[in-house]
Amino acid sequence: xxxxxxxxxxxxxxxxxxxxxxxxxxxxxxxxxxxxxxxxxxxxxxxxxxxxxxxxxxxxxxxxxxxxxxxxxxxxxxxxxxxxxxxxxxxxxxxxxxxxxxxxxxxxxxxxxxxxxxxxxxxxxxxxxxxxxxxxxxxxxxxxxxxxxxxxxxxxxxxxxxxxxxxxxxxxxxxxxxxxxxxxxxxxxxxxxxxxxxxxxxxxxxxxxxxxxxxxxxxxxxxxxxxxxxxxxxxxxxxxxxxxx
Ligand SMILES: Nc1ncnc2c1ncn2[C@@H]1O[C@H](COP(=O)(O)OP(=O)(O)OP(=O)(O)O)[C@@H](O)[C@H]1O
Ligand SMILES: [Mg+2]
Numbered sequence: 001x002x003x004x005x006x007x008x009x010x011x012x013x014x015x016x017x018x019x020x021x022x023x024x025x026x027x028x029x030x031x032x033x034x035x036x037x038x039x040x041x042x043x044x045x046x047x048x049x050x051x052x053x054x055x056x057x058x059x060x061x062x063x064x065x066x067x068x069x070x071x072x073x074x075x076x077x078x079x080x081x082x083x084x085x086x087x088x089x090x091x092x093x094x095x096x097x098x099x100x101x102x103x104x105x106x107x108x109x110x111x112x113x114x115x116x117x118x119x120x121x122x123x124x125x126x127x128x129x130x131x132x133x134x135x136x137x138x139x140x141x142x143x144x145x146x147x148x149x150x151x152x153x154x155x156x157x158x159x160x161x162x163x164x165x166x167x168x169x170x171x172x173x174x175x176x177x178x179x180x181x182x183x184x185x186x187x188x189x190x191x192x193x194x195x196x197x198x199x200x201x202x203x204x205x206x207x208x209x210x211x212x213x214x215x216x217x218x219x220x221x222x223x224x225x226x227x228x229x230x231x232x233x234x235x236x237x238x239x240x241x242x243x244x245x
Contacts, residue, residue: 021085021087022050023182024049024050024084024085024216025083026046026084026085027082027083028081029047029072029082030044030045030046030079030082031065031068031077031080041237042237043068043079043237044237045238046237046238047082048232050214050216053212053213053214054215055214055215055217055227055228055229055230056214056217056228057218057228057231058070058216058219058232058233058234059219059225060234061235062220064236064237065234065236067186070184070186072092073184074109074182075091075092075094075102075103078092079092086181086182089102104132104133105133105178106182107182108174108178108183108184108213109175109183109184109185109186110168110175110185110186110204111188114168114171116167116170116174118160119158120158121155121157122154122156122157122159122170123139123146123155126170126173126174127142128174129178130178133178142177146173149170149173151166154166164192165196168189168200169200169203172207176207176213182215183213183214184216184217185204185218186218187218188200188201189201190220201224205227231243
């Protein structure tokens with residue numbers, strides 16, 4: 001077949017190598033919910049691939065489906081249609097236990113409202129994902145990560161004793177402590193003032209750069225989106241543009 005497109009360069013021979021898979025592969029993704037008034041389509045026909053180590057912004061108007069998409073990508077929610085493959089693992093076909101295992105191994109998540117557990121100290125919050133996946137030593141990596149985010153002196157403080165910016169630092173430590181291959185952040189500065197938000201973004205980008213994590217970030221902030229390598233735009237639940245800079 002002389003006219004067939006050239007195959008992409010083979011990077012390895014032998015058995016399939018999971019590390020050759022894209023960080024994220026999304027195909028035909030849809031989400032519908034049934035409401036008393038009828039069926040509501042939140043996402044429809046969303047497909048894209050994200051390369052390892054890429055830094056990608058998801059933008060779009062309020063209600064366009066950004067948070068819903070991020071939850072599906074991270075395996076926190078299940079799609080009505082289509083597939084999400086994270087680092088070679090197709091999470092959309094797994095049950096909750098299977099998804100939890102993939103999340104524990106591969107995914108970090110940072111939320112707008114921090115989502116720390118109020119009854120646990122900063123240290124315990126950061127240890128938790130390591131304990132949940134059965135790591136022998138949760139405490140030393142959690143201490144080290146809290147030191148990295150500048151909270152080495154606040155290990156025993158509870159979330160309510162910390163400012164919003166400090167709570168988000170704990171959340172960053174919790175997200176990175178498992179050394180995830182993918183990190184999802186949904187408007188991580190949305191509940192912070194401008195300066196505190198800026199400091200959190202600098203920390204997030206610095207930690208991400210150091211770890212080489214694939215980062216998918218939902219934001220309303222054009223300046224922040226402009227710092228990302230690629231921007232996906234949603235409009236009414238559909239992917240309407242995909243720009244790489
Ligand atoms: N479980 C649900 N039941 C009903 N409607 C839902 C549900 N989840 C999301 N929606 C609706 O789907 C749409 C998309 O919601 P989503 O939270 O993903 O938007 P968003 O782009 O993140 O918005 P924002 O920028 O305000 O955070 C909204 O109209 C929302 O009300
Ligand atoms: Mg949202």
